[in-house]
Amino acid sequence: MRYAVRAGDRELSVEVTPDGRFLVGDRVLAVDIHEIERGRLWSVVIDGHAHEVAHLGGDPPRMWIDGIETRLDVVDERALAAGATEGRGPRTREEIRAPMPGLLKAVHVREGARVDPGDALVTLEAMKMENELRAVHGGTVAQLAVVEGTKVEGGALLVVIRAE
Amino acid sequence: MRYAVRAGDRELSVEVTPDGRFLVGDRVLAVDIHEIERGRLWSVVIDGHAHEVAHLGGDPPRMWIDGIETRLDVVDERALAAGATEGRGPRTREEIRAPMPGLLKAVHVREGARVDPGDALVTLEAMKMENELRAVHGGTVAQLAVVEGTKVEGGALLVVIRAE
Amino acid sequence: MLVANRGEIALRVMRTCRELGIATVAVYSDIDRGARHVRFADEAYPIGGASPAASYLDIERIVAVGVRTGCDAVHPGYGFLAENADFADAVAAAGMAFVGPPGDVQRALGEKTSARRLAAAAGVPVAPGTMEPLADEDAARETAERIGFPVLLKPAGGGGGKGMRVVRSAGELAAAWRAATGEATTAFGAPALLLERLVTPARHVEVQLIADATGTVVWLGERDCSVQRRHQKLIEETPAAAVDDALRRSLGEAAVRIATAAGYVNAGTAEFLLDERGGFVFLEMNTRLQVEHPVTELVTGLDLVALQLRVASGGRLPFGQEQVRRAGAAIELRITAEDPFAGFLPQGGRIDYVREPSGPGVRMDSALAAPMTVPTDYDPLLAKLIVFGPDRASAIARARRAVGETIVAGVPTSLPFHAFALAEADFVAGRYDTDYVASHWPAPSADVSEDGAIAGALAAIARMRSTPRPAAAPASAWLRAAREDMLR
């Protein structure tokens, strides 16, 4: 089975052979994986080099590797093949979600409005602070999932922007 | 349900009423039990006084109470009633068990031999040290469960002494 | 001793109390029943709902608990009621000692414009701006135009950097005024604002003071707190790289002058802004124990909480200015429940694994536990990692080592930023000011070595295989990637 791995900005392909050997590119690795804390913490020794890896949660998962935190996404080859075309294609939509539960103090856009990258979309108040959520890529506001003054859960969909 | 509690040298009786109130003697307690770590750590507030309790394992369990460690044995009323007579009676036998895995370096007694409190019974080697296990109450060696030179597991029965 | 606070500071205060043989009483909101400070205290009483207003800000209830339990004193920690003069008065009126300056002193210094007047009168320079609270938005506009943009809009009612707004042009004023007024009301229950010229780039340097009831005021050295996001501190250190002995003395003496003029008692901190040429202006006085007090403790060997209790009970300071000794360097890293890759947005959630650092020169002041739920109702500070070393270089190396040992799983934390800063050339060289975070962060995503990336991948694969889950559907896989980019 081959896996496509994206760690931060780094992309690599890891193959696990049926007999349990690990290949990265044409490099065969001597690997010793030892689980320290179930589903949470591992000691991984690769060719004698010791690494500690922790799974910090999140989606895609935030991984702690020797004290450095990075997003690490692993997709197996089938998913990769299927997703490849779409992955290469242009990004079509952008979702803005509430990063934490809070009160939606203000909505600065209307459906159908054009927004540029960096434009403020909504103001979310949480932890005694007002945080403005902004558009990353810009486009047209395809959907406003919420109204001003409502309480929203963490992860709740707030705005959808369609790219032009 | 009533429970007989032995904490260190302290003995007391705790009653849990069907409606969930706690009584110790004729004292009714305002109790708030909050489990912090499943089966392991609790915060117990009694009449506003906060206590932290940890279950350290062992049999009878070693309990950690506000930083003080004590053996704490809880027996429900049925067991208590049944065990009462025996509990009041004289201690009839004494079991010596291996406190840890190790090598039985020497056995100093024979079956049928009389031993006094403090007499050395066996020598157990573990962690690079030789430890002599001694009789607490003394009596007659009723059983020798092991022979010199054997490796024994922690908790293994070594010697049984019958009181006279 | 009643500790009217929660989190790491409640625990820190109680630890000193226990070492001094003083019984402690905790108060807690409904969601804090299982918190460390509740478990550590000798007594603990619920005071209401999760929202601060319903519990930790409820003066009446907290004072009532103190009275009912026969407390001699109340320690407010920082935040919540720590700088609320009415609370100090209510505590005193109930016959308990308030561990901090009395209400009138807090009023004189807590209200920022009055503090500015007081400093100016004491001959300490202040930044150009309003010496009275602003009447309304128009008054703000006039002042801003007089002293010139950019300006800083601040709540007059409280400190801690909450609710501050930078206004770069007249056009931004309206929005900023609305937001700042709102936040000032939420955070301090007082909408009043003031305005001063924005001194930037500048270093945020503060001086720790301790004063007793006999009028003895001693300064214990400075702290550089310039590494901030949203005007909130992330890293504090002492000594400050930009402060030499001469400047240290003049800052200390300026702070003492202000405190003396205000008849200050107990621990306090005078905050200053330092420009590139070593000139400084007084910002405000924090009439409480600071989050970052441990760095001063590590270089002076003093226990500031113990000193607070001593002077609060009418005792004299056991030393004078000449006896204060400082040795070595100390750095504090604030571990907060915020996502540094998403503009340090605070995040609640459930922490299910924690490994705290330890070993030589490492101090953790922490309220962390696993499992624990991080509420979104309070300040996102989870713990403070404080390191000590013979000099700044060794303290930084030690901090880097300790951060590398630390694992907090379940919520994003500020740790990645700390790992970055401790290895970043400007910070390591001591070249930083209040723009540091804005100008250096987010960094190009952390450079995991190839072997590291492989190790991470292998662990992730092992996890997928041990806990079988549907392989991520392609769409979602790249959608996740998109969302990831969005958060950067």
Add this chain to the structure above:
Amino acid sequence: MLVANRGEIALRVMRTCRELGIATVAVYSDIDRGARHVRFADEAYPIGGASPAASYLDIERIVAVGVRTGCDAVHPGYGFLAENADFADAVAAAGMAFVGPPGDVQRALGEKTSARRLAAAAGVPVAPGTMEPLADEDAARETAERIGFPVLLKPAGGGGGKGMRVVRSAGELAAAWRAATGEATTAFGAPALLLERLVTPARHVEVQLIADATGTVVWLGERDCSVQRRHQKLIEETPAAAVDDALRRSLGEAAVRIATAAGYVNAGTAEFLLDERGGFVFLEMNTRLQVEHPVTELVTGLDLVALQLRVASGGRLPFGQEQVRRAGAAIELRITAEDPFAGFLPQGGRIDYVREPSGPGVRMDSALAAPMTVPTDYDPLLAKLIVFGPDRASAIARARRAVGETIVAGVPTSLPFHAFALAEADFVAGRYDTDYVASHWPAPSADVSEDGAIAGALAAIARMRSTPRPAAAPASAWLRAAREDMLR
């Protein structure tokens, strides 16, 4: 840097290496694959089976790993090969720096009778006894009769209090000879014994030394290690309550004379026995870093491991005797996997919950993790809790607070003894000697308050109810009680 050890000391050494930017190589036995020191190191290599002889004592294999990985130096920690002269030679022969005194120095001091001769020659008093290894049991009997019982039978080959036997009368000699010979062989691979008069009651006071290759030897103050069980230390502190400045200086200078006479290099410790009248005799020289070195680090502000590395690489000491500063008081508590209620018998098992203490003045040097299995193959030391305070009283109060925060579930530990001693009048007053444990412990079982007992009972009942199990059968119930008594 290869670290030829395991547990907390391997981790402690590697922490300093990381702070200095030195890459570390760990070695581990089969059962240690998941241990902290393996995870922390940059590289890690297996060296054999669980038993020390098959791994951590395997000179050839360890040196081979060092050579293969291109290490410049090897740190032995304490125990295992730390005082094995052949190991030091093998490391040097392989072209790596041994972090400790060279083989010949170790031979001169490691063999106890030769160390006694050396000390005597340097004009330092030694206890009456043999100046050569004992030929046989008869030789031991003659010497014992000459110098008079009680006497102490010691392995000539190694220190750390292992394999020592007190002989109170000629009748006990045979058994003691057998046991001591056996243990000496197991622990040090050398059956040779020596015999000296038992000085008791006495205080065990030792002096920390550090020496560089240029012959500069500096003493860093003393440690009182009298609180022992089975001649093994449980609590160490500095300064020693029974040592005044004059005595401190003469102890320090005596230690330096011995080290200088031996051409000593690197860190070492001279152990002395102190009688009630302040007279002292030299016991032995530990040619390695001591378990208890952190207390000296806390009062001097030095990093002894960093100094070891410096002198091992040929560097000079960065300070002289006059520059050594000492401030405050430090106490170390050894947290061992032993049951203090069962004669401190070591116990293996599985640790499934740990809470380490933290906060002001607390340092943990720990290899603890949860879950973790405690092997019975090695020393039972799990962690060291070290506290610092401005004076002994505050250090004790702090230690009591910290012990109160510490939870280790799954195996019995020495913590209950520490909780007792820190509140016991004689220890608190500094009135203790090597008989302290024997004369004060086991204490009448720890006095839980009635409320505490009730809280414990309620938790236990809650546990019974949440995890339903058959109510304990009566017989077993009281049988358990019987066994409990037996263990007291």
